[in-house]
Amino acid sequence: MIEKTAAFKLSYGLFVLTARDGEKDNGCIINTVQQITDTPFKISVTVNKNNYTHDMIKKTGVFNVSVLTQSVPFSVFQHYGFKSGRDTDKIAGDSMPRSENGVVYLSSFSNALISGRVVDEVDCGTHTLFIAEVTEAQTLSDEKSVTYQYYFDHIKPKPQPEKKKGYVCQICGYVYEGDELPEDFICPVCKHGADAFKPL
Numbered sequence: 001m002i003e004k005t006a007a008f009k010l011s012y013g014l015f016v017l018t019a020r021d022g023e024k025d026n027g028c029i030i031n032t033v034q035q036i037t038d039t040p041f042k043i044s045v046t047v048n049k050n051n052y053t054h055d056m057i058k059k060t061g062v063f064n065v066s067v068l069t070q071s072v073p074f075s076v077f078q079h080y081g082f083k084s085g086r087d088t089d090k091i092a093g094d095s096m097p098r099s100e101n102g103v104v105y106l107s108s109f110s111n112a113l114i115s116g117r118v119v120d121e122v123d124c125g126t127h128t129l130f131i132a133e134v135t136e137a138q139t140l141s142d143e144k145s146v147t148y149q150y151y152f153d154h155i156k157p158k159p160q161p162e163k164k165k166g167y168v169c170q171i172c173g174y175v176y177e178g179d180e181l182p183e184d185f186i187c188p189v190c191k192h193g194a195d196a197f198k199p200l
Helices: 004-010 052-060 074-080 148-155
Strands: 015-021 024-030 033-037 042-048 062-068 110-124 127-139 166-169 175-177 197-199
Touching (some): 004 033, 004 062, 004 110, 015 052, 024 074, 042 052, 042 062, 052 062, 062 127
Antiparallel strands (some): 015 062, 042 127, 166 175
């Protein structure tokens, strides 16, 4: 089944790319999926050669793209990552659905599934550009696709500033940096003693 409206979900998105090699499935996050023709319906994906998912696609010629939505939690990015290792079993068990090509796809946190069969490839140095005919495309939800900007603004945790160790004078705000405040410490600004300080 091919719903061409599923292609509208591709613009500027982040995707889980999945492939299968024999009995093992694998996947990784990518950000390069483009529709290149309408009739026949073709897409291109660019995959790092260091990814095991890349090797699976080279071997089997089929893959799935799950278009991530804005409700996707950061744990999905932690789980799949932007690289897929040969020794990492990221897709275990039979809990994920499979498309017509036998490859698993992410039904949760996805608004579209697009399956491809490779018809050409271009060596781009560190990456391979796979050109694929779409064999299945379906819309899974109406939720908006997640963009890189949305990912950085709303999903990826912000780095926390390193908390300083020390004590602050409650009278004047002077900060003493250190693990322990000496009992006989006198604030150099307001001249109050250690009892006027509290931990940061």
